[in-house]
Amino acid sequence: MTDRRNSERRIGKIFRSSEEDIARVEEMPDTPQTVHPAYRLAFADQDFLTREELRPVRLQLELLKPEMLLDEQGIESTVVVFGSARIPEPGKKSERDYSEATHQALATNSKYYEMAREFSRIVTRDSKKTDCKEWVICSGGGPGIMEAANRGADDEGGCSIALNIVLPFEAWPNPYVTPALSFQFHYFAIRKMHFLMRAKAVCIFPGGFGTLDEFFEVLTLIQTQRVKPMPILIFGKEFWDPIINFKALADQGTVSHSDLDLFRFVDTPEEGWQIIKDFYA
Numbered sequence: 001m002t003d004r005r006n007s008e009r010r011i012g013k014i015f016r017s018s019e020e021d022i023a024r025v026e027e028m029p030d031t032p033q034t035v036h037p038a039y040r041l042a043f044a045d046q047d048f049l050t051r052e053e054l055r056p057v058r059l060q061l062e063l064l065k066p067e068m069l070l071d072e073q074g075i076e077s078t079v080v081v082f083g084s085a086r087i088p089e090p091g092k093k094s095e096r097d098y099s100e101a102t103h104q105a106l107a108t109n110s111k112y113y114e115m116a117r118e119f120s121r122i123v124t125r126d127s128k129k130t131d132c133k134e135w136v137i138c139s140g141g142g143p144g145i146m147e148a149a150n151r152g153a154d155d156e157g158g159c160s161i162a163l164n165i166v167l168p169f170e171a172w173p174n175p176y177v178t179p180a181l182s183f184q185f186h187y188f189a190i191r192k193m194h195f196l197m198r199a200k201a202v203c204i205f206p207g208g209f210g211t212l213d214e215f216f217e218v219l220t221l222i223q224t225q226r227v228k229p230m231p232i233l234i235f236g237k238e239f240w241d242p243i244i245n246f247k248a249l250a251d252q253g254t255v256s257h258s259d260l261d262l263f264r265f266v267d268t269p270e271e272g273w274q275i276i277k278d279f280y281a
Helices: 002-014 018-027 052-073 100-108 111-128 145-155 188-197 209-223 246-251 257-262 269-279
Strands: 078-082 136-139 160-165 182-185 199-204 232-235 264-266
Touching (some): 052 182, 078 209, 111 136, 111 145, 145 160, 182 188, 188 209, 209 232, 209 257, 246 257
Parallel strands (some): 078 136, 136 160, 232 264
């Protein structure tokens, strides 16, 4: 890291910086040439950067920006928490216009909000011993279970990461995320890469399509040895059992029975954290 920064400083002393050129352009008089979009500096031209042909560049930028900033913050490893944006804090009701039956179901599942919050508290106590460089809680940054995860870290005075994404709803980070570790994405694929790039464990709380998507991608990557094995913990067996019959998949031969060992059901936050610690004993 030090060598890289020293190299950047040396280069910076030789070449004029992009910031200096942007400032110089702003001083130029308006003429038919200088005000035309063709004359804009390419890296400062938003219309150009958002063109369809520039998608490869935007993908690279979304990969680079969080990686560089997390490196600068010294973040070495994370514990990822996935779960529903809809499950409210116990005693509170979702502000969205659901049917009464849906509100009742979500209220019943609000116990998982508190479970995620307590799990995050426990993890963050150990994370703080590393000056918040290891075992940093990482969530999708939205409400519900994601909020609970970031909130638990905040309860302990620790830091936490949010990998938010632009959506038509729930598209802003919850207030418990560490501001310097709050990122926004356009591409789901790059966002999911960042969830795993520093992950030492993945925790699956009750959720919907997004949680299932994240869960099965992690399982697939570990099953196919594209990602190193790590603890995959499923919180809420009573929630998941009627939704996914994992044993039936193995019985039908579409997965191996040994694949069912890629994840563990856990009943309490304490048990979950102990499994992670034992794995990295």
